């Protein structure tokens with residue numbers, strides 16, 4: 001029996017979900033940002049939706065989305081909808097992108113929130129996502145082993161996880177970039193909300209100064225609330241829409257990875273990050289993945 005692989009639209013050497021308009025991908029990269037723009041830039045499945053909603057709440061005084069409002073309309077995906085649709089957004093424009101830094105429209109004063117997540121949990125989340133969107137990937141009955149191979153080779157939509165992380169990593173200290181990790185956000189969501197608020201400035205700074213408002217944003221953007229609400233927000237979406245708010249934990253990878261897979265991804269992680277500082281983003285991860293295997297030098 002031949003293995004089923006996820007299908008993609010390949011354009012300009014780049015894999016996109018099937019059905020993503022090539023025009024959006026092309027024109028989105030030509031978009032000229034404004035100083036007031038706020039980007040949430042991530043590799044897929046690294047906490048994009050969560051961060052988008054925190055930003056949204058901070059800019060709207062903690063007021064949750066009303067019935068019928070959709071986050072993906074208010075805070076759309078640049079390379080899906082393209083330049084013209086983004087230019088039509090109200091100011092400040094809220095923009096999501098999964099593009100590597102080199103392809104992301106850049107403005108020295110626009111704000112970029114980058115969220116990194118450990119590649120092990122990212123791969124698992126991406127696997128569930130890829131199975132969950134048959135119209136984009138035709139992989140509804142695909143296996144973890146096949147998806148893992150695609151992920152570890154970087155043959156998935158939006159490219160290689162490590163190319164993405166390592167393109168943004170050198171920009172992490174730029175004054176208009178806030179580099180976050182999903183795991184630290186999970187550890188202390190209130191601190192994350194405050195950090196994001198200070199970075200956004202303006203009205204969001206006032207939220208950061210008020211512990212009750214911080215608590216409100218943490219509560220509205222909590223996993224439990226977002227999980228329930230995603231059904232309301234996504235009522236207009238097709239029935240085959242998978243959950244963007246699925247499990248929301250760190251460490252789920254241990255339930256999917258074989259010992260050989262853990263080792264391969266740990267080797268990739270080390271090969272791509274060692275000596276850059278990024279190898280310290282997830283302390284203990286490589287050790288957890290390879291145990292005391294001395295062939296993988298940590």
Ligand code: A3P
Pocket residue numbers: 042043044045046047048049050121124125126128221222223224226244245246247248249252
């Ligand atoms: P899991 O699939 O591991 O549960 P993205 O928005 O980039 O697609 O990321 C999706 C991942 O973020 C999913 O991970 C999802 O459950 C998690 N997530 C979404 N909202 C969250 C929240 N409020 N708190 C914690 N995790 C959240």
